[in-house]
Amino acid sequence: xxxxxxxxxxxxxxxxxxxxxxxxxxxxxxxxxxxxxxxxxxxxxxxxxxxxxxxxxxxxxxxxxxxxxxxxxxxxxxxxxxxxxxxxxxxxxxxxxxxxxxxxxxxxxxxxxxxxxxxxxxxxxxxxxxxxxxxxxxxxxxxxxxxxxxxxxxxxxxxxxxxxxxxxxxxxxxxxxxxxxxxxxxxxxxxxxxxxxxxxxxxxxxxxxxxxxxxxxxxxxxxxxxxxxxxxxxxxxxxxxxxxxxxxxxxxxxxxxxxxxxxxxxxxxxxxxxxxxxxxxxxxxxxxxxxxxxxxxxxxxxxxxxxxxxxxxxxxxxxxxxxxxxxxxxxxxxxxxxxxxxxxxxxxxxxxxxxxxxxxxxxxxxxxxxxxxxxxxxxxxxxxxxxxxxxxxxxxxxxxxxxxxxxxxxxxxxxxxxxxxxxxxxxxxxxxxxxxxxxxxxxxxxxxxxxxxxxxxxxxxxxxxxxxxxxxxxxxxxxxxxxxxxxxxxxxxxxxxxxxxxxxxxxxxxxxxxxxxxxxxxxxxxxxxxxxxxxxxxxxxxxxxxxxxxxxxxxxxxxxxxxxxxxxxxxxxxxxxxxxxxxxxxxxxxxxxxxxxxxxxxxxxxx
Amino acid sequence: xxxxxxxxxxxxxxxxxxxxxxxxxxxxxxxxxxxxxxxxxxxxxxxxxxxxxxxxxxxxxxxxxxxxxxxxxxxxxxxxxxxxxxxxxxxxxxxxxxx
Numbered sequence: 262x263x264x265x266x267x268x269x270x271x272x273x274x275x276x277x278x279x280x281x282x283x284x285x286x287x288x289x290x291x292x293x294x295x296x297x298x299x300x301x302x303x304x305x306x307x308x309x310x311x312x313x314x315x316x317x318x319x320x321x322x323x324x325x326x327x328x329x330x331x332x333x334x335x336x337x338x339x340x341x342x343x344x345x346x347x348x349x350x351x352x353x354x355x356x357x358x359x360x361x362x363x364x365x366x367x368x369x370x371x372x373x374x375x376x377x378x379x380x381x382x383x384x385x386x387x388x389x390x391x392x393x394x395x396x397x398x399x400x401x402x403x404x405x406x407x408x409x410x411x412x413x414x415x416x417x418x419x420x421x422x423x424x425x426x427x428x429x430x431x432x433x434x435x436x437x438x439x440x441x442x443x444x445x446x447x448x449x450x451x452x453x454x455x456x457x458x459x460x461x462x463x464x465x466x467x468x469x470x471x472x473x474x475x476x477x478x479x480x481x482x483x484x485x486x487x488x489x490x491x492x493x494x495x496x497x498x499x500x501x502x503x504x505x506x507x508x509x510x511x512x513x514x515x516x517x518x519x520x521x522x523x524x525x526x527x528x529x530x531x532x533x534x535x536x537x538x539x540x541x542x543x544x545x546x547x548x549x550x551x552x553x554x555x556x557x558x559x560x561x562x563x564x565x566x567x568x569x570x571x572x573x574x575x576x577x578x579x580x581x582x583x584x585x586x587x588x589x590x591x592x593x594x595x596x597x598x599x600x601x602x603x604x605x606x607x608x609x610x611x612x613x614x615x616x617x618x619x620x621x622x623x624x625x626x627x628x629x630x631x632x633x634x635x636x637x638x639x640x641x642x643x644x645x646x647x648x649x650x651x652x653x654x655x656x657x658x659x660x661x662x663x664x665x666x667x668x669x670x671x672x673x674x675x676x677x678x679x680x681x682x683x684x685x686x687x688x689x690x691x692x693x694x695x696x697x698x699x700x701x702x703x704x705x706x707x708x709x710x711x712x713x714x715x716x717x718x719x720x721x722x723x724x725x726x727x728x729x730x731x732x733x734x735x736x737x738x739x740x741x742x743x744x745x746x747x748x749x750x751x752x753x754x755x756x757x758x759x760x761x762x763x764x765x766x767x768x769x770x771x772x773x774x775x776x777x778x779x780x781x782x783x784x785x786x787x788x789x790x791x792x793x794x795x796x797x798x799x800x801x802x803x804x805x806x807x808x809x810x811x812x813x814x815x816x817x818x819x820x821x822x823x824x825x826x827x828x829x830x831x832x833x834x835x836x837x838x839x840x841x842x843x844x845x846x847x848x849x850x851x852x853x854x855x856x857x858x859x860x861x862x863x864x865x866x867x868x
Numbered sequence: 869x870x871x872x873x874x875x876x877x878x879x880x881x882x883x884x885x886x887x888x889x890x891x892x893x894x895x896x897x898x899x900x901x902x903x904x905x906x907x908x909x910x911x912x913x914x915x916x917x918x919x920x921x922x923x924x925x926x927x928x929x930x931x932x933x934x935x936x937x938x939x940x941x942x943x944x945x946x947x948x949x950x951x952x953x954x955x956x957x958x959x960x961x962x963x964x965x966x967x
Contacts, residue, residue: 343899350940472920473921483922499922501908512909515907539952542949553938850888
C-alpha cells in the first residue's frame with residue numbers, strides 16, 4: 262500500500278476512535294462540559310495533560326527546530342519542561358484547593374474585582390488564540406503533505422475537522438480522548454525514532470544513539486554533524502551561543518517559556534479535574550513523565566534528521582535526489598533553485614540553493630522561479646532567485662516538515678510514515694480542543710455568566726460556549742493561514758504573553774497577602790501591553806530588538822519583570838485585601854479542612 | 869481551653885506553611901541550577917567535558933535538565949503529600965484536645 266492509502270487508514274481509524282470515545286463519554290450539563298467529574302485518576306489525568314500540552318509545536322515543530330538550531334533548540338526543551346516544575350510547585354496544588362473553573366475566576370476572586378476578571382479573560386483569550394493558530398498551521402502542514410495539496414488548503418481542511426471535533430464532545434470526552442491521543446502521538450513519535458537510531462547507530466534507545474558512532478563512518482554522530490556543519494559553513498551543532506542565539510536570548514526565551522507554561526490556562530484547568538490536592542501533585546508528576554518521553558527523544562530525532570538531510574541532499578543531482586524531497590517540494594515547504602551546475606548545494610553560505618516559500622503566495626514563488634530561469638540563461642530580465650529568497654529570510658527548508666519527513670528520509674516503511682501523520686494530527690487536535698474549551702469557558706463562564714447574565718441557565722451557557730467555539734475555530738483558521746512565524750515560534754509568543762500577564766499575579770495572589778487589586782491590574786496591563794506591542798513591532802513593524810537586544814520570543818521575560826515591578830511598586834500605596842480575601846488566601850495555602858470545599862460542583866454553585 | 873487549641877491550630881498551620889516554603893525553595897534552587905545554570909549559563913564551559921559521547925553542556929540543555937525536572941516533581945509530590953499527612957495528624961490532635 263502507498264503512503265497515502267496508509268495515511269487515510271490511520272487518520273480515519275484514529276479519528277473514528279476519538280469520536281467514539283467522545284460520544285461514549287458525552288455529557289450534556291455544563292459541569293461536565295468544562296471540568297469533567299471528579300473521578301479521573303492522577304495517571305490518566307497526567308496522560309491527558311501531556312496530550313493537551315504536547316501540541317503540534319512539540320510534535321511537528323520542536324525536533325525540526327532543534328535540528329536547525331542545534332544547541333539553541335534546547336531552550337524550547339528546557340523552557341517547556343522546566344515550566345512544568347514551576348506549575349507543579351507554585352500553582353497546581355493551590356489552584357486545586359481553590360477549586361474554581363478557570364484562571365480568570367481565581368484572579369477575579371482573589372483580587373475581588375470584575376475589572377481584574379475581565380483583564381484576565383482578555384489575556385486568556387489572547388494567549389489561547391495565539392496558541393490555537395499554531396495548531397491550525399500544524400494540522401494544515403500534515404494534510405498538505407499527505408493529501409498533496411497546498412498548505413493553505415490543508416489549513417481549511419484542518420479548520421473543518423477541528424470544528425466538528427470540538428463541538429461534538431464535552432470535557433469528559435476530552436479527557437479520555439486525550440488519553441487515547443497521547444498513546445497515538447507517543448507511539449507515532451517513538452517508532453520512527455527507534456527505527457532511525459537502529460539504522461544509523463545500532464542503538465535501540467535513541468537517547469543513546471545520539472551519543473553513539475555512526476555505522477560505517479567510525480565517527481560519533483554529533484562529531485560528524487559538527488564536522489559537516491563546519492565544512493558547509495553552518496554554525497556548530499553542539500557549541501552554544503553562536504550566531505543570533507547569544508546567551509542572553511537563549512536565557513530569556515527559556516525563562517519566558519518556563520513562566521509562560523505556568524500561566525497557560527488550558528494546562529492549569531487540568532488540575533481542577535483531580536479529586537484532591539495530593540492527586541493534583543501526582544498528576545503533575547505523571548504529566549511531566551509522559552511529556553519527558555517525547556521531549557527526551559526529540560533531540561535524537563533532530564540530530565538524525567539533520568544528518569539525513571545534509572547527507573541526502575548536498576551534492577546530489579536531480580536524478581539522485583531522494584523521493585521524499587519531491588513529495589515535499591509540492592507543498593512549497595522546501596524549494597531548490599540551482600545555480601546551473603545541476604548539483605544541489607545546501608550550505609550556510611551564499612552558495613546555498615535550498616529555500617522555503619514561507620508566506621509567499623504560489624504566484625510569487627512561480628515568478629521568482631521564472632526570473633531565476635531567465636537569470637540562469639543570462640537574460641537581462643532575469644534575477645537570481647537565491648538572492649531574493651535569501652534576503653526575504655527564507656534560506657533552508659521549512660523546519661516544520663522535518664519530523665514528518667524524517668521517516669521518509671531514513672527510508673522507513675510506508676505505514677510508519679503514515680502513522681507519524683496520524684500522531685501529528687492527534688497532537689494538534691488534543692491541544693486545539695483543550696484550548697477552544699478554555700476560550701469558550703472564559704467567555705461563557707467568566708464573562709457571560711459572571712458578568713453579563715448572572716441568571717443564565719445551563720442551556721444558555723452551553724449555547725454561548727458552543728457558539729464561541731465556532732467563532733474561535735474560524736478566527737484561528739484565519740491565523741493559521743497567515744501565521745506570524747513558524748509553529749513553535751507562534752507558540753513561543755503565546756507563552757511570552759502568558760508569562761507577562763498571568764504568572765506574576767497568580768504567584769503573588771497565592772504567596773503574598775498584601776498585594777491588592779489596583780497594583781495587580783496595573784501590573785497585568787503593563788506586562789501584556791508591553792510584550793504584545795514589542796512582539797507586533799518586531800514581527801510586523803520591523804523594529805530592531807531595542808530592549809537589550811532581546812528578540813520577540815524572549816521578551817515575555819522583560820514583560821514579566823515589568824509586571825512584577827509595577828505590581829510591587831504600587832502595592833504599598835494601595836490597601837491590602839480585606840478580611841474575606843485574607844481568609845481565602847489562608848484557605849488556599851492549607852490542604853487541610855478542604856472537605857466539601859474541594860468539591861468543584863459545590864464551589865461553583867455557591868457563586 | 870478553646871483559646872489554647874486555637875493558638876495551637878494556628879501554630880500548626882504556620883509550621884506547615886513554613887515547611888512547605890522551605891521544601892519549595894530548595895527544589896527551585898535545584899531547578900535553577902540544573903536548567904538555567906548547567907543548561908544555559910555554564911553550557912559553554914561544561915561542553916569541555918562529555919557524557920556518553922555527548923558534550924556535557926549540550927547534554928544538560930537537551931537531556932539532563934529534563935531528567936532533573938522529572939525527579940524534582942516526583943520528590944515534591946512525595947515530600948509534600950507526606951507533609952500533608954503529618955499536618956493532618958497534628959490538626960487532629962489539636963481538635964481532639966479541643967473536644
